[in-house]
Amino acid sequence: xxxxxxxxxxxxxxxxxxxxxxxxxxxxxxxxxxxxxxxxxxxxxxxxxxxxxxxxxxxxxxxxxxxxxxxxxxxxxxxxxxxxxxxxxxxxxxxxxxxxxxxxxxxxxxxxxxxxxxxxxxxxxxxxxxxxxxxxxxxxxxxxxxxxxxxxxxxxxxxxxxxxxxxxxxxxxxxxxxxxxxxxxxxxxxxxxxxxxxxxxxxxxxxxxxxxxxxxxxxxxxxxxxxxxxxxxxxxxxxxxxxxxxxxxxxxxxxxxxxxxxxxxxxxxxxxxxxxxxxxxxxxxxxxxxxxxxxxxxxxxxxxxxxxxxxxxxxxxxxxxxxxxxxxxxxxxxxxxxxxxxxxxxxxxxxxxxxxxxxxxxxxxxxxx
Numbered sequence: 274x275x276x277x278x279x280x281x282x283x284x285x286x287x288x289x290x291x292x293x294x295x296x297x298x299x300x301x302x303x304x305x306x307x308x309x310x311x312x313x314x315x316x317x318x319x320x321x322x323x324x325x326x327x328x329x330x331x332x333x334x335x336x337x338x339x340x341x342x343x344x345x346x347x348x349x350x351x352x353x354x355x356x357x358x359x360x361x362x363x364x365x366x367x368x369x370x371x372x373x374x375x376x377x378x379x380x381x382x383x384x385x386x387x388x389x390x391x392x393x394x395x396x397x398x399x400x401x402x403x404x405x406x407x408x409x410x411x412x413x414x415x416x417x418x419x420x421x422x423x424x425x426x427x428x429x430x431x432x433x434x435x436x437x438x439x440x441x442x443x444x445x446x447x448x449x450x451x452x453x454x455x456x457x458x459x460x461x462x463x464x465x466x467x468x469x470x471x472x473x474x475x476x477x478x479x480x481x482x483x484x485x486x487x488x489x490x491x492x493x494x495x496x497x498x499x500x501x502x503x504x505x506x507x508x509x510x511x512x513x514x515x516x517x518x519x520x521x522x523x524x525x526x527x528x529x530x531x532x533x534x535x536x537x538x539x540x541x542x543x544x545x546x547x548x549x550x551x552x553x554x555x556x557x558x559x560x561x562x563x564x565x566x567x568x569x570x571x572x573x574x575x576x577x578x579x580x581x582x583x584x585x586x587x588x589x590x591x592x593x594x595x596x597x598x599x600x601x602x603x604x605x606x607x608x609x610x611x612x613x614x615x616x617x618x619x620x621x622x623x624x625x626x627x628x629x630x631x632x633x634x635x636x637x638x639x640x641x642x
Contacts, residue, residue, distance in 0.1 A: 281388055282304065284304070284305065285305075286602050287301055289301070295597050299313050299316045301518065302451070311449060311578055311579065311580045312576045312591075315578040316590060316591045318544055318578050319544060319594070319595050321542070323448040326602070327542060328356045328501065328505035328506075329356050329511060330501075330510045330522050331360075331510075332358070332359045332510060332511070332521070332522045333359075333360040333361065333513045333518060334359070335364075336363050336397050337513060337585070337588075338371075338452075339397050339400045341377075342588065342589075343364070343368040343371065343450075343451060344371075344450070344590045345588065345589060348468065348592070348596065349595075350455045350459055350595050350598075351459070354602065356605045356607055357462045357464070357498075358456065358461060358464065359463075359464045359465075359521045359522050360466070361516070362467065363471055363472070364475060365463065365532070367402075368451050368452060369411055369453065371443045371447065371450040372446070372448055372450050373411070373414065373447070374445075375407040375411055376402070376406055376407055377400065378401045378402075379400065379449040380394070381399050415472075416476050419477055420480065422436055423436075424480070425485070425486050427488045427490035428487075428488070428489065429494045430463070430468050430489070430606065431464050431494070433468075433473075434456065434462075435457055435462070435608060437457075438451070438463075439457050441454050442454040442457055460604065461608060462607055463541060464498065465633050466517040466520075468489060493615075495521075495528060496619075497614065498525050499523075499525040499528045499618060500615050501607060501611075502525045502537070502540070503618050504610075504614045507541045508541055509541055509542030509543060509544075509576075510540055510543045512546065515545075515547050515556060515559075516557055519556065521602070523539075526539030526540065526569035526570070528563060530568035531567075535621070539569040539571055540569060541571050544578050544591070545580070546587045547580075547584075548578065551563075561578075562574075595625045
């Protein structure tokens with residue numbers, strides 16, 4: 274793609290008025306420059322993904338749910354705009370507070386944390402959570418859940434989150450206030466990319482001290498994730514932040530190509546909202562174009578948009594834009610199809626491409642397949 278010509282669209286002299294809609298605002302963003310333009314193009318790409326019946330994965334790093342953004346995720350799930358999710362344990366753990374009515378309040382970042390500790394207030398930037406009334410109460414929910422569930426048997430985090438959604442749907446005071454319960458209702462798999470790095474796993478400790486063992490089948494998990502991409506006509510990701518959720522979703526490409534030799538090519542679309550720099554070599558800031566060299570994306574020149582912004586600013590704009598101009602989609606209900614997808618990938622895994630078989634033969638490398 275050649276951008277080295279003076280033939281782009283004219284930059285408008287922007288006019289705003291009180292009758293403008295979110296669609297008008299996105300058009301304004303897309304007609305400008307810098308990250309405003311990127312935000313506008315990201316919103317339009319999100320709409321394109323929905324229009325093309327793309328299987329869409331939402332990845333969430335950081336702590337989006339303590340600021341209430343689980344409600345936005347819930348709405349997108351209900352409209353069929355999110356088909357599967359990879360997130361942090363923190364986002365699942367804190368989302369459940371809203372379902373059970375445990376208090377989460379606005380606080381302030383300019384505080385003395387020694388005083389907050391004395392008052393049993395936990396801080397996430399400018400969000401306050403009560404130690405006993407919220408965290409300890411949530412811990413009781415998780416610990417009771419693990420008294421019987423998943424003991425001495427392999428499980429995935431998708432199964433864990435599905436069970437949490439089922440329990441909260443049945444027993445919580447406000448089940449409608451959780452994207453995890455909506456994911457359960459609409460069979461949207463929710464994967465926690467690093468379970469042990471969260472309060473979810475910390476609550477397993479009390480059961481482990483009672484000699485109960487838990488066996489997270491993380492290999493099954495990454496194969497399930499790859500099988501979703503493998504069995505999708507079009508596949509895309511909406512990335513809120515970077516970190517492990519971002520890589521977990523993107524590594525489906527190398528698993529299919531590098532390990533299983535499927536010559537798949539990776540994602541068709543990716544939108545990334547991040548504040549991380551690309552020049553430090555970290556995954557969170559790595560450009561989407563770089564992912565092409567790993568087989569993470571189909572095309573390094575098209576249908577990839579990065580917005581350098583706080584996700585709490587950009588995400589509501591993207592969500593409201595598609596909710597305003599896209600009709601609800603039929604739910605793909607992927608959770609109930611995971612075994613089918615896994616078996617499909619498993620049956621094809623033993624087929625070695627001719628060119629790779631030739632390379633193995635030339636190098637005298639034998640594989641026991």
